[in-house]
Amino acid sequence: MSFKQARKLLDIIFIAEMVFALLGLALQDTFLKTPIFIVVVGLLFSLFYVSATYLKCPHCDSGIDPRLSRQATHCPFCGEKLE
C-alpha cells in the first residue's frame, strides 16, 4: 500500500470510527451497545495498525506523524516526495 492509499484508508477508517462512536452514544441502552463497542475498538486498532505499518516514507522508511501526514507532501526526514 502506498503512502497516499494509506492516508485515504485512514480517513475512511476515521470517519467510520466517528459514525460508530456517535451511533454507540445514541443507542446507549439497547442490545446494540456491545457489538458497536466491539466495532469501535476494532476500528481504533486498525487505525493504529495502518498508521504504524503503512504511514511511512517510501524512500527512507521513516514513520510519518499521522497528524502531519495530511499537509505533508515531502518527507520531513529525507526531503523526498511522498506518494
Ligand SMILES: [Zn+2]
Ligand atoms: Zn523519507
